[in-house]
Amino acid sequence: MRSVWENPLKVILPFITGCLLLALWYGAKSLWDLHDFILPAPHQVLVAFSQEWSVLLKATWITLLGAGIGFSASVIVGFSMALALVSSKWLRYGIYPYIIFMQMTPIIATAAIVVILFDVGLQSVALIAFLIGFFPIVASTLQGLQSVPEGQEEMFRLYKASPLQELFLLRVPNSLPYFFTGAKIAATLAVIGSVTGEIFAGSTNGSGGLGFLIMIFKSELKIAALYAATLICCLVGFIFVAMVLYFRHVALHKWHESAFSGKD
């Protein structure tokens, strides 16, 4: 946070890049003479924002809800699953290959199957957001639980720590930085999962999230509004990641390098 003010380049350079991108956008539009329903101009997207803002706001809320429920579930279930896997070799050998296997399935295909199984609506959207965020959390938390420095493990053995003490006083704190790395990935994916889910399962009694809205705008050829909805998807992703970074800072800044160096 503080580094922004110490280093003005970190503000100025992105601003210049932004201006260049806008210029490129306008330039491409006039150079190839692209029609408004192929590539609307940036100011037209702004107009679409103001015209459609109430629809967009409502859809954003629905998407936030789906992604939020899915992400929370992936954090809770993912962390518990990692605890179970590190505690039992049987579970680890028996289940983990299937978790990896599940992760290999493209989310679009998963989404189609989920909608067939659970019908359209919030439950399917949240489930898709959950499924996509679950794996990175399990994988990174498990790695953190397993990668305790040998000396600390020996120390716990020397002082006759119980397995539960070793788990909660040593492995769990050690896993937190890893967990937050996974959660950051899951936060981005939860929004992607939620929007993908809505494209398949978005409509519940005529209203839906941003993914659903994107489908509607596309069929109605409201292309500027479609761009606006897409931009809001990015914004929602940012909100989720910022939230995770905030919690990481709260949990780790006192003792962990990554949280106080101001990197990423």
Added chain:
Amino acid sequence: MADGPNINLQSVSKRFGEGPLVLEEVSLSAGSGEIVAIVGPSGCGKSTLLRLIADLLPATSGEISASGSEVDPAFIFQDPTLLPWSTVRNNISLPSRLKGNNSDLHGGSAEEWANRLGLERALDYYPRQLSGGMRMRVSIARALSQAPNLLLLDEPFGALDAITRNRLNEELLELHAQSRWTAFFVTHSVSEAVFLSHRVVIMENHPGRVAATIENPLPFPRNAHTRELIEFQQRVAEATTLLQEVLQS
């Protein structure tokens, strides 16, 4: 607090799995309250030997026995092995929390141990805020707060600068004078070995064996001035020569 136990190793050998012998027929002993220094080339099994004595690893053959009093070991590792998410205070009191007696630190509270090692102003700091020397002091405080009667030190000061290292050596002897634990101290520094110990064991490599044992009759208490004594320097020279012979053979 009981005095340290007598520790006796009789023909102790160790191999890991089907691998080569790491230690072969090691026999050595430490009387109650004696400090035995172990020096030798890298990879001669010194650290393994300490872990056998601490019962962190089982010996493949041979016998390790203790007499005099029941063994209550503490280990000081080369790395301070502090928990980075815990403050100095909580790191020092960790062993008692693990043993379930929350309030009861033997021989003084976490604060008292911090005072003894000059950490009183660092109690609420996290390890990453401390220098290497301070971290090692926390590690020592953590080990001694359990009032162990057997202390195993695995090159604890190897990563520190010479001045800090000498000062910690002197502090360690002051603490020993108060508590009389038995100790095994692994080090690469011959002068550290001579300064601290009643006896220096020189080990050789492949497999690890005892090459020579030098009795060290320099009187206690020893302090910074001890290093200036001609007898001290003679012992260091003598042990260095022996170690060089071992390294060349």
